[in-house]
Amino acid sequence: MGEGRRAREQSAGTSPDTRFPRCESRRKEVIALAQIRLDNVSRSFTVAGATLPVLDAVSFDVPSGGVTAVLGPNGSGKSTLLRLIAGLIAPDDGSITIDGLAVADADQRVGLVFQEPRLLPWRRAIDNVAFPLELAGVGRAERAERAARLLDLVGLSAFERAYPHQLSGGMRQRVAICRALARDPQILLLDEPFSALDALTRERFNAELLDLWQRTGTTIVLVTHSIAEAVFLSDEVVVLTDRPGRVAARVEVPLGRPRTAAALDSAAFSRAAATIRSHLSGRADDLAAHEAAAAPIHDVLERAGAPAWFDPFGGGV
Amino acid sequence: MTNLKRLTNALLPIVAAAVVFLAGWKALVVIANYPDWFLPAPEVVAQRFARAWLDGTMWRHASATLVEIGLGFVVGAGLAVGVGYLLARSRLAERLLSPYIVAAQATPVLVLAPLLVFWLGTGLLPKVVICALIVFFPVAVATMVGIRSVDARLLELGQALRATRSQVVRHLELPAALPQILGGMRVGVTLAVIGAIVGEWAGADRGLGVLINLARGSLFDIPLMFATLATIAGIALLLYLVVVLVERALVGAWR
Amino acid sequence: MFRLLRPLVVLSLLVGTVACGPGAPSAVPPVKLTVGLGYIPSVQFAQFYRAQQQGYYAQAGLDVAFQHEIDPNLITLLGQGAVDIGMADGTSVIPAAGQGIPVRYIATVYARFPSVVMAAADSGISSPADLDGRSLGIPGRFGSSWIMLQALLASAGLSPDDLEIRLYPDFGQAVGLQQGQVDAATGFRNNEPVQLDLAGFDVTVLDVDAITPLPGPGLTIGESTLAAKRDAVRAFVAATLRAMDEINADPEAGLDDAITSVPELGNDRATQLAILEATIEMWRSPYTGTHGLGAIDRDAWSRSLEFMRGLPDSNIPSSLAVDRLVAEELLP
Numbered sequence: 001m002g003e004g005r006r007a008r009e010q011s012a013g014t015s016p017d018t019r020f021p022r023c024e025s026r027r028k029e030v031i032a033l034a035q036i037r038l039d040n041v042s043r044s045f046t047v048a049g050a051t052l053p054v055l056d057a058v059s060f061d062v063p064s065g066g067v068t069a070v071l072g073p074n075g076s077g078k079s080t081l082l083r084l085i086a087g088l089i090a091p092d093d094g095s096i097t098i099d100g101l102a103v104a105d106a107d108q109r110v111g112l113v114f115q116e117p118r119l120l121p122w123r124r125a126i127d128n129v130a131f132p133l134e135l136a137g138v139g140r141a142e143r144a145e146r147a148a149r150l151l152d153l154v155g156l157s158a159f160e161r162a163y164p165h166q167l168s169g170g171m172r173q174r175v176a177i178c179r180a181l182a183r184d185p186q187i188l189l190l191d192e193p194f195s196a197l198d199a200l201t202r203e204r205f206n207a208e209l210l211d212l213w214q215r216t217g218t219t220i221v222l223v224t225h226s227i228a229e230a231v232f233l234s235d236e237v238v239v240l241t242d243r244p245g246r247v248a249a250r251v252e253v254p255l256g257r258p259r260t261a262a263a264l265d266s267a268a269f270s271r272a273a274a275t276i277r278s279h280l281s282g283r284a285d286d287l288a289a290h291e292a293a294a295a296p297i298h299d300v301l302e303r304a305g306a307p308a309w310f311d312p313f314g315g316g317v
Numbered sequence: 318m319t320n321l322k323r324l325t326n327a328l329l330p331i332v333a334a335a336v337v338f339l340a341g342w343k344a345l346v347v348i349a350n351y352p353d354w355f356l357p358a359p360e361v362v363a364q365r366f367a368r369a370w371l372d373g374t375m376w377r378h379a380s381a382t383l384v385e386i387g388l389g390f391v392v393g394a395g396l397a398v399g400v401g402y403l404l405a406r407s408r409l410a411e412r413l414l415s416p417y418i419v420a421a422q423a424t425p426v427l428v429l430a431p432l433l434v435f436w437l438g439t440g441l442l443p444k445v446v447i448c449a450l451i452v453f454f455p456v457a458v459a460t461m462v463g464i465r466s467v468d469a470r471l472l473e474l475g476q477a478l479r480a481t482r483s484q485v486v487r488h489l490e491l492p493a494a495l496p497q498i499l500g501g502m503r504v505g506v507t508l509a510v511i512g513a514i515v516g517e518w519a520g521a522d523r524g525l526g527v528l529i530n531l532a533r534g535s536l537f538d539i540p541l542m543f544a545t546l547a548t549i550a551g552i553a554l555l556l557y558l559v560v561v562l563v564e565r566a567l568v569g570a571w572r
Numbered sequence: 573m574f575r576l577l578r579p580l581v582v583l584s585l586l587v588g589t590v591a592c593g594p595g596a597p598s599a600v601p602p603v604k605l606t607v608g609l610g611y612i613p614s615v616q617f618a619q620f621y622r623a624q625q626q627g628y629y630a631q632a633g634l635d636v637a638f639q640h641e642i643d644p645n646l647i648t649l650l651g652q653g654a655v656d657i658g659m660a661d662g663t664s665v666i667p668a669a670g671q672g673i674p675v676r677y678i679a680t681v682y683a684r685f686p687s688v689v690m691a692a693a694d695s696g697i698s699s700p701a702d703l704d705g706r707s708l709g710i711p712g713r714f715g716s717s718w719i720m721l722q723a724l725l726a727s728a729g730l731s732p733d734d735l736e737i738r739l740y741p742d743f744g745q746a747v748g749l750q751q752g753q754v755d756a757a758t759g760f761r762n763n764e765p766v767q768l769d770l771a772g773f774d775v776t777v778l779d780v781d782a783i784t785p786l787p788g789p790g791l792t793i794g795e796s797t798l799a800a801k802r803d804a805v806r807a808f809v810a811a812t813l814r815a816m817d818e819i820n821a822d823p824e825a826g827l828d829d830a831i832t833s834v835p836e837l838g839n840d841r842a843t844q845l846a847i848l849e850a851t852i853e854m855w856r857s858p859y860t861g862t863h864g865l866g867a868i869d870r871d872a873w874s875r876s877l878e879f880m881r882g883l884p885d886s887n888i889p890s891s892l893a894v895d896r897l898v899a900e901e902l903l904p
Contacts, residue, residue: 086477088473088476088477106476106477106478106479108479112477114470114473114474116470118470118471118474120471120488120489120492121571121572122492122493122495122568122570122571123571131478131488132478134488135478135479135480135484135488136479163570163571164571165571165572352651352672352673353671353672354648354651354668354671354672354673355648355651355652374885431741431742434741434742435742439739439741519741520712520739520740520741520742521739521741522713522739530712530714531714533644534643534644534714534715535667535714535715535718536667536671536885536887537644537647537648537664537667537668537670537671537673538667538671538887539671
């Protein structure tokens, strides 16, 4: 069980990113310290007078510097879970801690990437990336330099001065990831970040995300409803049940790192995927139960009526 | 398509419409044989227009009106954006203020103007107030609608980035609502011209509204009256274009 | 049924002949004339009401209808021929004619210029020169009062810039004078000074008649009407002047006819009589004393034309002559 973790620890020391010297030295510390711990977390929402339980007694750890995927069907509270970790909402019951310290309101140790890029359309790419730094009062020269470096990291240097409407959906999402990394967070949370992209682009972006992770050493928690994506990217997959979301299983991914496209076709991959599916398929075969569980109310945080200009891929899936 | 050709294509319908209008006007004068002091022909008005500008008459009055419009618009629109924001974000404010705002809008300015002159005198102040009153409503409503329709997902982003209230207003809400606000300002700026003229009619020494009355009632110079009307229309058009250009500069790049 | 018809026909013919009235030319329909009077019905138009009430217009074969118009509109309507005769300011006829509007002044009604400057009796203002540096209330920098003011001040070598002008667009300058907001104010001789006097506020009145003989309001007509209805208009002028002579001799009779036409005037007989008497004073001048009411003083017009041409912002062409402004041919 510890195989994957040891393999990861070995690789941690061998590819430092000289562009992020701070991250490098910190990463050595964080391996021992930083982690996310969810302990018996529950959360419900009040919709039209009725109380809707969304998460029920969810507990799991996210090891520092690792990649953890949270997988579950629609309505399992995955997005709610991310927002709890980010500190945008508070749990009704239980606790969430990062490095032993409780999660603060809009915790700045966390960088959040939403399902849609949510770029400010009136700012150029580089100014979008610099936005969190600007809000925090960082000086103009410094934030411009940081933003430029981040965009270079994802290969968008040539598009620094482009406006969001001039970029493709994938490029916009990359800019959003850079923005989430602007404050150099210890943790990166991604909420189905590639669900709006086509399958081929998605595979490529998965590889790029791993590459980015390799170079920055940020702890990653990724919400997805794609089993393949979860297995390819993560060290451990937390499988949630249907509403109210509970931890159905925590499946370790025994694939080595660095992961290549070849891993997608390996036996270990299929086995992991099958294990995960088995925790989901019990419900999937039972159509009646599935329909009953999939209430017509979508995630309460996905509100309707986005202006057309905002994002063509926007909206809940 | 070259830039020149594109420009020509854009201007052609405007020029054509103007030509048709002038030709129709001239035809009417010729057919009905109207004298200059009743309905002057376009070229008569054009000559009088040129003369009034060259001898300084028109500018003396136009400059006064422009000051009234400028101040009135700035005050009215400035207040309106603030109040519009308040109405958008505070249910209490909306419930308290809406009835008064709607009532003020419904009262004809022509009725309010003499009252304001009575209280505030015949100087610049009552005209600025009248102008501001007339500009207020469209800009306030546009701001309210614009702020209300700001995408909630952007606001959540602001929350995630720990933006303060004033940062949210400055960096998220106002830029997002800007297209709507500027749309309201397009309407507001043309109404400001009306407000200034009405204010002058209620009592003034100088201004294009005064000049209209002078031309009609003292000088019996109808071509001058028409030339003044043309100046007023020209100013309204110009101000509208300015707002359009501002909109293009601020919003055009990222749409 | 047919037996009744014949007497009926004869009866209607009889009634019709009687209804035509004494002195009416047989079977000629009366000429319709629209007459434009000032903005609101007033005792100042007593002569017209009397001529109507006493049947002088009907006797002259005229069917007169009164209309109330503000001065700028009236001049244009006269020029178009949409209104036949009107009471228009002489000082409006001059610039109007200068702009080519075809109107003619055919009879003087106000031989003395009605617009005056009033000052409180204890203000120390007794001549135009005393106005230097003082404050003055006026409705606006236009109209007959503005021209009068410029003429008055010019006689003392002053211009309106030497005064502190305060605008009263609601025509409340007399009230402003009473309350001490201004040292002096413009007004119409038969209106504000009369009201103030009745209210116990003594005023000194400065007028321009001795300085510049500006033409007051009088009967004005469009040139096309003059050509088309010459005889009818002449009859109208004669009937109106007759009424003026009679009221001049007996103001109370004029007031009675005015009240019959405009009943609201009966609410305050005393005030209306005072206004009427002040009005009658203005019908009379040294010139009308020798030439009769309604006579046109060409010399006065000449001097007024010169004066108005010389005002700043004047647009009166040098080619304009008195011949183009007045037509005395319709006076009896």
